[in-house]
Amino acid sequence: MLxxxxxxxxxxxxxxxxxxxxxxxxxxxxxxxxxxxxxxIYPINPNAIEILGLKAYPSVLDVEEPIDHAIIxxxxxxxxxxxxxxxxxxxxxxxxxxxxxxxxxEKERELELKKLCKxxxxxxxxxxxCIGVYKKDLDMIFFPKKxxxxxxxxxxxxxTQSGAFGSILLDIMANEGVGVSKFISIGNKVDIDEIELIKxxxxxxxxxxxxxxxxxxxxxxxxIKTAKRVTKxxxxxxxxxxxxxxxxxxxxxxxxxxxxxxQIYSAAFKQAGIIEAKSSEEIFDYAKALANxxxxxxxxxxxxxDGGGFGIVATDTAINCGLELPSLENSxxxxxxxxxxxxASTKNPIDITGDATVERYQKTLEIVLKxxxxxxxxxxALMQIPTLTDEIVDVLKDCKVFGKxxxxxxxxxxxxxxxxxxxxxLGIPVYPTPERAVxxxxxxxxxxxxxxxx
Amino acid sequence: MLxxxxxxxxxxxxxxxxxxxxxxxxxxxxxxxxxxxxxxIYPINPNAIEILGLKAYPSVLDVEEPIDHAIIxxxxxxxxxxxxxxxxxxxxxxxxxxxxxxxxxEKERELELKKLCKxxxxxxxxxxxCIGVYKKDLDMIFFPKKxxxxxxxxxxxxxTQSGAFGSILLDIMANEGVGVSKFISIGNKVDIDEIELIKxxxxxxxxxxxxxxxxxxxxxxxxIKTAKRVTKxxxxxxxxxxxxxxxxxxxxxxxxxxxxxxQIYSAAFKQAGIIEAKSSEEIFDYAKALANxxxxxxxxxxxxxDGGGFGIVATDTAINCGLELPSLENSxxxxxxxxxxxxASTKNPIDITGDATVERYQKTLEIVLKxxxxxxxxxxALMQIPTLTDEIVDVLKDCKVFGKxxxxxxxxxxxxxxxxxxxxxLGIPVYPTPERAVxxxxxxxxxxxxxxxx
Numbered sequence: 001m002l003x004x005x006x007x008x009x010x011x012x013x014x015x016x017x018x019x020x021x022x023x024x025x026x027x028x029x030x031x032x033x034x035x036x037x038x039x040x041i042y043p044i045n046p047n048a049i050e051i052l053g054l055k056a057y058p059s060v061l062d063v064e065e066p067i068d069h070a071i072i073x074x075x076x077x078x079x080x081x082x083x084x085x086x087x088x089x090x091x092x093x094x095x096x097x098x099x100x101x102x103x104x105x106e107k108e109r110e111l112e113l114k115k116l117c118k119x120x121x122x123x124x125x126x127x128x129x130c131i132g133v134y135k136k137d138l139d140m141i142f143f144p145k146k147x148x149x150x151x152x153x154x155x156x157x158x159x160t161q162s163g164a165f166g167s168i169l170l171d172i173m174a175n176e177g178v179g180v181s182k183f184i185s186i187g188n189k190v191d192i193d194e195i196e197l198i199k200x201x202x203x204x205x206x207x208x209x210x211x212x213x214x215x216x217x218x219x220x221x222x223x224i225k226t227a228k229r230v231t232k233x234x235x236x237x238x239x240x241x242x243x244x245x246x247x248x249x250x251x252x253x254x255x256x257x258x259x260x261x262x263q264i265y266s267a268a269f270k271q272a273g274i275i276e277a278k279s280s281e282e283i284f285d286y287a288k289a290l291a292n293x294x295x296x297x298x299x300x301x302x303x304x305x306d307g308g309g310f311g312i313v314a315t316d317t318a319i320n321c322g323l324e325l326p327s328l329e330n331s332x333x334x335x336x337x338x339x340x341x342x343x344a345s346t347k348n349p350i351d352i353t354g355d356a357t358v359e360r361y362q363k364t365l366e367i368v369l370k371x372x373x374x375x376x377x378x379x380x381a382l383m384q385i386p387t388l389t390d391e392i393v394d395v396l397k398d399c400k401v402f403g404k405x406x407x408x409x410x411x412x413x414x415x416x417x418x419x420x421x422x423x424x425x426l427g428i429p430v431y432p433t434p435e436r437a438v439x440x441x442x443x444x445x446x447x448x449x450x451x452x453x454x
Numbered sequence: 455m456l457x458x459x460x461x462x463x464x465x466x467x468x469x470x471x472x473x474x475x476x477x478x479x480x481x482x483x484x485x486x487x488x489x490x491x492x493x494x495i496y497p498i499n500p501n502a503i504e505i506l507g508l509k510a511y512p513s514v515l516d517v518e519e520p521i522d523h524a525i526i527x528x529x530x531x532x533x534x535x536x537x538x539x540x541x542x543x544x545x546x547x548x549x550x551x552x553x554x555x556x557x558x559x560e561k562e563r564e565l566e567l568k569k570l571c572k573x574x575x576x577x578x579x580x581x582x583x584c585i586g587v588y589k590k591d592l593d594m595i596f597f598p599k600k601x602x603x604x605x606x607x608x609x610x611x612x613x614t615q616s617g618a619f620g621s622i623l624l625d626i627m628a629n630e631g632v633g634v635s636k637f638i639s640i641g642n643k644v645d646i647d648e649i650e651l652i653k654x655x656x657x658x659x660x661x662x663x664x665x666x667x668x669x670x671x672x673x674x675x676x677x678i679k680t681a682k683r684v685t686k687x688x689x690x691x692x693x694x695x696x697x698x699x700x701x702x703x704x705x706x707x708x709x710x711x712x713x714x715x716x717q718i719y720s721a722a723f724k725q726a727g728i729i730e731a732k733s734s735e736e737i738f739d740y741a742k743a744l745a746n747x748x749x750x751x752x753x754x755x756x757x758x759x760d761g762g763g764f765g766i767v768a769t770d771t772a773i774n775c776g777l778e779l780p781s782l783e784n785s786x787x788x789x790x791x792x793x794x795x796x797x798a799s800t801k802n803p804i805d806i807t808g809d810a811t812v813e814r815y816q817k818t819l820e821i822v823l824k825x826x827x828x829x830x831x832x833x834x835a836l837m838q839i840p841t842l843t844d845e846i847v848d849v850l851k852d853c854k855v856f857g858k859x860x861x862x863x864x865x866x867x868x869x870x871x872x873x874x875x876x877x878x879x880l881g882i883p884v885y886p887t888p889e890r891a892v893x894x895x896x897x898x899x900x901x902x903x904x905x906x907x908x
Contacts, residue, residue: 023840104797148838149867162763164836168865175867241766244773250766250803280887309616312695312704313734319698343558349704382618384602386477411622413603413629433734
């Protein structure tokens with residue numbers, strides 16, 4: 001664990017393979033580190049004196065001060081040599097961005113790396129063939145910021161076996177305003193793997209949900225055992241790629257790992273209390289609900305909508321996934337009727353109609369969230385409606401005081417997306433369709449059941 | 455049909471209930487018409503002399519010139535009176551935006567409207583309780599453009615029983631750059647319904663795919679009969695809301711219509727050759743593929759990707775939905791190997807790896823699309839990669855010459871979304887996940903099978 005602490009919070013970092021050429025990976029990483037990391041940065045490049053205003057060194061051995069964490073972007077052929085120099089320099093933690101190992105059939109090279117890690121029990125390696133770590137104050141992602149935005153700080157930590165999948169997710173999170181705590185690309189995982197990271201994140205106060213994109217697990221039993229313990233206090237949502245025979249083949253040529261059957265994984269996830277995402281969309285949808293909302297204590301929800309059609313679709317989805325839409329208490333219905341127009345519907349789904357104002361939403365949500373028959377709300381808001389002023393964001397945010405989960409369905413273009421971003425930043429998960437907003441509630445119910453297990 | 459022609463292409467339009475107050479529906483409709491419609495516009499308002507620079511009239515009867523199409527936004531109580539005046543004025547076509555009919559239990563009022571339509575066989579009504587029509591040169595959507603953007607011109611025509619659903623879809627289409635031909639909100643459909651509109655759109659040259667959001671169908675047999683004929687030349691994709699008992703109840707209180715069971719609708723759609731969208735996301739995903747891409751002649755596709763993980767997910771999806779990923783011809787594999795780096799994979803999924811250039815995409819796509827074993831391609835492109843310059847857009851567009859369908863998976867934030875928009879405008883459908891890009895190909899295969907039916 002101390003190792004991993006050094007990994008996420010180093011005091012000094014070396015970039016071995018730092019480049020002077022804009023556009024090169026070794027340049028972009030250095031640039032992104034420079035503008036995120038507060039500690040000392042040492043570019044390592046035998047042909048440079050200075051890069052991006054930082055003094056460069058021919059080798060880590062030429063640096064006099066201690067180095068906590070080395071990020072390696074040199075060609076695969078010289079990675080081992082670099083690590084050995086690092087060991088001499090007493091560097092404990094290495095992130096190997098370089099590809100060219102088992103994923104292209106270079107198993108021998110990867111095995112040597114593994115051996116090195118085992119014999120010298122003093123070093124830890126992330127990767128190879130990964131895109132490293134992203135956190136607000138440690139950005140080693142090799143994409144320039146103008147091409148790939150960085151998300152705000154938040155409570156989701158994301159472990160990914162695919163760098164591409166992970167990097168696009170970061171960009172989507174940035175676009176939607178969803179916060180990330182730690183992002184870790186594990187690549188071929190010669191050393192640090194998902195199990196160890198889950199253990200670390202279990203204790204990490206800023207992580208409230210662990211999301212994992214997996215292609216393979218080496219130690220299935222240990223994975224289940226660990227997850228079983230962690231999910232008692234922290235939700236884990238997992239998406240498994242490589243579920244079909246053909247997909248499993250593709251995994252082999254991607255990270256050189258062996259994937260198992262879909263059924264085995266699903267059963268294992270269930271046993272471990274892991275929420276399974278069945279698509280790449282679901283992992284993100286679920287993680288943002290689990291990280292930011294309380295659990296749904298039973299399957300009883302209300303749908304509040306200003307669009308009748310969306311209310312119907314939300315209802316269909318809720319019923320089909322095992323949720324119920326109970327009638328509200330008589331007192332609630334009475335209270336709703338006192339201010340809603342006669343053409344509104346106080347049945348669940350509650351349709352406050354297309355001329356709904358922020359005030360109407362506020363009063364309705366308060367009544368519904370205080371109702372004893374209701375344990376959570378899927379709120380559909382057509383932000384395009386002129387009567388819905390910006391205050392809707394605060395009204396939805398303030399729903400948190402009722403201690404019941406809320407998810408929001410809202411979609412459109414710039415005007416709407418800006419409001420959605422504000423909501424996400426305030427911890428209210430927003431979905432572009434009623435189906436996805438309701439399924440997120442369903443997952444909050446599922447996690448509630450997992451928490452109740454002995 | 456002539457009636458409907460007047461409906462979509464009137465020479466003059468009256469807005470009965472035009473308002474002088476910005477923010478009011480009667481104001482916004484007038485404003486949007488003014489900036490879209492090239493014919494004469496007559497605001498009708500007994501208290502105004504002029505609105506938005508247009509001369510206003512107390513009643514349609516005070517207008518001397520002929521009026522082709524009246525858009526009605528007055529309170530429900532006086533709609534009948536207005537229609538009667540319109541009949542006197544010899545107006546043939548009415549769009550009733552006003553709500554306050556069967557959807558709130560005012561069945562009698564709706565019945566009178568229906569009677570009026572039947573007895574005077576010379577008028578046609580769209581609505582009530584709808585948001586009317588949108589096409590580039592006839593915009594009667596009551597949302598201001600700064601809140602709800604308008605999509606570019608294109609080949610999808612959309613019929614919707616829910617105004618809210620429809621309006622959000624317009625906004626999403628605008629955001630993604632997906633083109634619309636005609637958008638029609640049918641509301642309570644006292645007169646003009648989906649069947650008649652399908653018949654009209656069948657002959658409409660600018661419509662290449664008909665997308666329908668349905669809550670209920672009055673004449674099921676006629677609907678099936680019509681769709682069966684139309685789908686022989688034009689694809690129809692349909693999303694049915696109100697599938698569960700609870701959802702059906704919600705339909706009743708939304709548009710006052712009676713919905714049927716999910717199974718009945720699914721079977722009917724199948725018989726009619728209609729592609730069924732199982733979620734509100736799918737209707738849009740499928741429509742843009744069907745409107746812009748050729749059919750997939752058999753189930754054999756290739757996946758081309760620069761991200762290994764995404765390739766795996768695409769493969770899983772393809773296999774699970776009945777598509778195959780055949781090996782390429784030997785000559786193709788040889789050709790690919792001549793320029794791809796050794797760590798790329800020429801097996802299908804074809805992984806051209808994270809350092810792919812535009813040139814690499816171009817050569818690969820050309821070889822794959824010319825390959826006899828392959829009938830269509832799902833192309834995954836991480837647009838964030840610095841090596842992928844803007845020319846990727848042209849490369850993907852140029853794939854059209856091979857006559858095989860292509861769908862693209864690309865997601866992220868501003869930088870990527872701008873490229874995606876360009877692609878959509880060029881008729882290349884783009885999806886945020888590999889699953890959705892592959893399922894769109896699947897639907898192109900399904901429609902191909904429908905076309906082969908006798």
